[in-house]
Amino acid sequence: MTIPNLTLNNGVAMPQLGFGVFQVPNEETAAAVGEALRAGYRSIDTAKAYGNEEGVAQALRESGIPRDELFITTKLWNDDHGYDSAVRAFEGSRQRLGLDYVDLYLIHWPTPRRDDYVETWQGFEKLLADGVVRAIGVSNFQPAHLRRLVDETGTVPAVNQIELHPYLQQAELRGMHGDLGIATEAWSPLAKGGDLLGEHAVTELAAKHDRTPAQVVLRWHLQLGNVVIPKSVTPARIRENLDVFGFELDTDDVARLSTLERGLRTGPNPDIFN
Template sequence: MTIPNVTLNNGVSMPQLGFGVFQVPDEETAAAVSEALRAGYRSIDTAKIYGNEGGVAQALRESGIPREELFVTTKVWNDDQGYDEALRAFDASVGRLGLDYLDLYLIHWPAPSAGRYVETWKALEKLLADGRVRSIGVSNFQPAHLRHLFEETGTVPAVNQIELHPYLQQAELRALHAERGIATEAWSPLAKGGDLLADPVVTALAEQHGRTPAQVVLRWHLQLGNVVIPKSVTPDRIRENLDLFDFELTAQDLAALGTLERGHRTGPDPDRFG
């Protein structure tokens, strides 16, 4: 099984399917990431605020997988926004991860009330120029935040990692990403709480294809071109979430899932958070 890559706007290749560790306690992270790496994942997504960069480091170290085969993402937290602060936060994160460089570094939230994301972005530009990170991007940025970044710096992020699932399809953002060459990465790709996976449209498609509801939704993401980072600590689910490449949704299936848009956020509103 080969996970397809997405080529970012600076030419770096990123696996389209990765493994997320949001809300995984540090003491459980090493085991979960080790399981994911054994299953075939090579892209791991963490963040300073998750408090589990150390667990990720342990799994990477013990895996024996060559560094160049891995794609590691972490994020600068709201409290560390600002030019000097972000550079210090980066040093601390790569130290905890036991790495010499990162594959992707993201601004975790725009935190617009603080008004520091442009300064923070300039720090990420320096890290990129210095070869300490292979690509830089943002997370949870709305169209207005992205346009402000373009106007102030002229640099287009490689990635915007956003809450995205059939109940929150983010059409306006995805169109802007397509226009500017930004990869769309989906967090909470299955939504939260189980409602989506019990939705009659999803369950009918799962039955039709002989797949689980989660596999149907993750396949929808892949066929839209999204990068996706499902999370699980259960070995069977970790493997199930990877088993997406031997079936395909039809245009009719995709249209049916497209009708599920509710504008339903399970996470914070990026215009107000931070």
């Protein structure tokens, strides 16, 4: 199975479907990531705040997969904002991951009350210039945060990883991403904690295509052009979430799922989360 790549705005290729490890305990992470790598995933998304970078490292070592076939993302946590702090925090993540370089490094949240994400981004620019990261981006940034970064530094993030699913489609933000050349990456792509997978529109399309509801929603993301990082620790579900390239939603299918917009967040609001 070949996972398609998206080309980021600095020319780096990123798999459009990856494996997330949010809320996976460190002691379970190596097994879950190992299962994902055996299934065919090559992009792994972690973060300092998840506390499982070491588990990811173990799975990478044990996989035997050449480094240049992997795409590893991690994120800077909020208490590490600032130029020098960001550079130091990256080195800690790099060491825990056991890597010479990281493919994508993200500012996890803008934390607007701190008002230091621009300075933090300048630290990210140094990491990129030093060659220890291949691409830099952000997570949970709103339009005003993105505009300020670009206006004050001139460096456009390669990726903005945001909560995104049919209940929260982020049309304005995705439109801005398109204008600026930022890749949209969806976290919580299946709206964990909601009733999304039980929606009639989803279950009927699953029956139509002989697929699971989760596969239908993940396919919707891919056809919109989103990068998507579903998470599971169940081997069958890990494989199921990857098996989304053998069918295609038609125009009416995509439009039907798009009617599910509710403006419903299952995670924090970036404008007030500090």
